Amino acid sequence: MTLQIDGVVPVIPVPFEEDGSIEEFGLRRAVDFVVHRGAAAMCLPAYGSEFYKLSEAERESVIAVAIDQSNQRIPVIAQANHPSSHIAAELAKRYERMGADAVSFALPRQFGSTEQDLLKYCGHIADSVSCPILIQDFNPGGPTVGPDFIATTRKRHANISYFKLEEPMIIDKLVQIRDKVGDRVGILGGWGGYYMLESIPFGLCGIMPGVPICDLLDRVFRARQSGNDERAYDLFGSILPYIAFSLQDFELFLQIEKRLMVRRGLFLSDRCRPLSRTLSEAVSNYIDNLIDQIIRVIKREELSITL
Secondary structure, three states: OOOOOOEEOOEOOOOEOOOOOEOHHHHHHHHHHHHHOOOOOEEEOOHHHOHHHOOHHHHHHHHHHHHHHHOOOOOEEEEOOOOOHHHHHHHHHHHHHHOOOEEEEEOOOOOOOOHHHHHHHHHHHHOOOOOOEEEEEOOOOOOOOOHHHHHHHHHHOOOEEEEEEOOOOOHHHHHHHHHHHOOOOEEEEOHHHOOHHHHHHHOEEEEOOOOOOHHHHHHHHHHHHOOOHHHHHHHHHHHHHHHHHHOOOHHHHHHHHHHHHHHOOOOOOOOOOOOOOOOOHHHHHHHHHHHHHHHHHHHHOOOOOOO
């Protein structure tokens, strides 16, 4: 299966049983949900999957479940995150052998790495596989990688096909990237789709949000992409309070997403693995209010609540 991303690529969350083990039934329902909602692809185990709370064996297990449940209906992008390019490359090779359609990894931003160091890091992983590569960059300490970096990686490694850039005020960078590499590298937006409206006219090929509002975000994306701006802005405005509140803290985001997964009948529990965030009663009640509004919008859009 070739990887041609145009639209929404949800990051699949991982559900947990009461004893902390992975709840496979919910994971399979999440995969079916994004397939039935017409997603361009799916990705796991990424930050939205709590990958950093999973063992290496568990990461491999959730990828295997997604590949099996998807059954080649849409591409599965397996994320191979590790600060060591040697270990990330070994993970990437394993995931490709398992049948992943593409491999993704996040640039390690824990340290003040130079651009040359990051180029070597990307090259080591990209050269370990033949499948398409998607590189994620979220850099709290500064800007994400720029057009020269993207052009260099693509020139050196033809399978580097996509970058996911999570950064505000990105319009000018998107223009510069297009001038530098054209359509040879696709650019996706993260951060829950927060910056999608301003980015789509400047070449954004997709977004990578969570699962529970991916169908609503897909409608926003398609409307904006087709020039139906009133429709895009009206629908996006109705879900923006949910997105903005959830993005204040990542562990908060995970809990809200899982709570909505339960409301949509996809998960049996909204458990996150600790260390997580304990919510006050006031915050918890407000989350329920936000979810009520999302359910109202889903019904107004005549989408089914669950599968």
